[in-house]
Amino acid sequence: MSRQTFVDRERELEFLEKGYRSDKAELLIVYGRRRIGKTELLLQFARDKPHVYFLATEKPYHENLRELQKLLSEFLGDELFSRISFHDIDELLMAFVERVRDERVVLVIDEFPLLIERYRPVLSLLQRAWDLKLSKGRIMLILCGSSVSAMETEVLGYKSPLYGRRTGQWRLTEIPFFHIGEFLPGYPIEDLVKVWGVVGGIPAYLLKFEPRKDFNENVVDNVLSKGAFLYEEAEILLREELREPANYFAILEAIAGGRSRFGEIVNATGLDKSLVSKYLSVLQRLGIVRREVSVTATAKEASKRGLYSIDDNYFSFWFRYVLPNRSYLEAGLAKDVWKRSQKDFNTYMGSAFERLVGSPEVFIELTGFHFTKLGRWWHKGEEIDLLALNEREKKALFVEVKWKDLSEREARGILRDLERKGELVGLEDWKKYCGLIARKVDGKERLNAEGWQVWDLADFKVPS
Structure with missing residues (x-):
């Protein structure tokens, strides 16, 4: 083909x-x-x-x-x-x-x-x-x-x-996930999700990945190897788009390092609060950074309790795996860096998979649930990965997202705990459903027959 x-x-x-x-x-x-x-x-x-x-x-x-x-x-x-x-x-x-x-x-x-x-x-x-x-x-x-x-x-x-x-x-925004298989015919769905986690839906980046190479080869050759198109692309884009790129660079590095709150970013960068606020607004407008609030937060709460994350997959991957390993990568040790990054990459993909299924087009395509609000929910140490609210019909779908292969027993435990957390949200007199989206779920049919809503990668329909 x-x-x-x-x-x-x-x-x-x-x-x-x-x-x-x-x-x-x-x-x-x-x-x-x-x-x-x-x-x-x-x-x-x-x-x-x-x-x-x-x-x-x-x-x-x-x-x-x-x-x-x-x-x-x-x-x-x-x-x-x-x-x-x-x-x-x-x-x-x-x-x-x-x-x-x-x-x-x-x-x-x-x-x-x-x-x-x-x-x-x-x-x-x-x-x-x-x-x-x-x-x-x-x-x-x-x-x-x-x-x-x-x-x-x-x-x-x-x-x-x-x-x-x-x-x-x-x-113009990124190519929707359900079309990226057309760039990489023959790629299995799990690898397509991982490709999305590395470069998102940017056509020029997807074209650098070659269908004849497996996922790991493509990452090493096209992102981690000195001289590759994507090796310095993040720095080039920041220099071309922004004045004072060093300050934006420091902010992105702080967020990639786990500083998600405004105060944490200010402390990590040493920049003035007003400057950090301005730079974060620019990065949000560019689609590189996202500010997230709990989906049920009031307007007053939303103005104070936002969490920042890198929303652009390529930037997220680059700041996590290229920048911290620059000395090794410059020395030609891309394969070694990627080999020792595998365990952490699995953790990284947990967040990336959550972003993927939390995107409106993927969520609707996968679950069929139509919502007026969609996002994470958190309160006093409790968290739900995705909460979809249909305010017109008073329906709510609580969803946990796991980049794991789950046994039926593990899946059942996650769903029961989700049911508990769902009660903490409130929503009296609403029709509530509990769901799970994972890489693979054993016993999926039995769980669905019991009234849970369970999906895994086998339910992703991606043209190739």
Whole structure:
């Protein structure tokens, strides 16, 4: 079976196609972190349509402008167009729209934040072009960027000159878990879960893992080996996306080391509280860090009792296994490091598996339980891995998550204890169910027949 390089993205393509079918001027903003697959998505969408794809670079603004002019000239088949002297992007785009007249054309400007960085007036110039000419035609202009902070602040933000002009926006996120088997045909479900635990659903990372190699080989060759694409990727991303990357690095290192409370992070980093608060907010917006509160917490409790964790699997893995072992990895001892990390990796996968089944799409697909709230619950030393609440129907599903192979006796003990903890939550007059999700559960059918709800990896339906 040949390996696919473009997987899923059905909702994203439908969003773009809907804009294209509108047959009126569209200004769409598409953005998301590096390696998430934005360029591949846009090229896939535009491939059968009249289009111009332009990738901005770190060259000076006017060199970028000349490159864009050259591409537009080639699209028009008009060499004279390439010789006209345009001083700014507004003049260039308005002249282009005049020449295509009523033709439906897709124009993609990728890595748009680089243009802003090189020449801030580009935002006002685009606003002018849109207001005077582009909005009155049939062009579909797509501005794309990898710098999430720049796209949300400079392009989508209230103070942006383009504010109110966009006709739609889409933040690209990871490929859903149930599609990653298409990147690694033939991989067993347990290994697919472990791959997800290491690199998440980032297409560029998944493509580095080779189906002909087993999971352990792929981790050693593609993450832990000096020179590999993923060996320094975390540092590169922090430097590219953030100012003062050293401070963000210190915060992530603290969280990876088990400091989950705000005060603990402040003490571990030695940074001022206000700075830590600001940096944590940025990391949350980027999807790297998550702040979690007990699912039944009041608004007052939620403002004070949040726990922080690294929500991005690649960053979580990198800060746990690459950074602390850097000296050994630099010396070429990747296989040795991974061999002695196996026991700890099993512990690591316990948290990763909990994040996986706690994601809304996986939870619903697996359990069939529709909820209005989903998350962890904790109170006075007691904890439930997942609590799903259907507030409309007054139904609750309590779930324990274990990255283990469980005997029927072990599973029964976990479920009975879960039933006890469920009573501590309260929820009088609610219909309550107790469930267990594990790597493998012996006697699963008997437990289900007794009224428990039990799932294991055999219940995960992953296309390959």
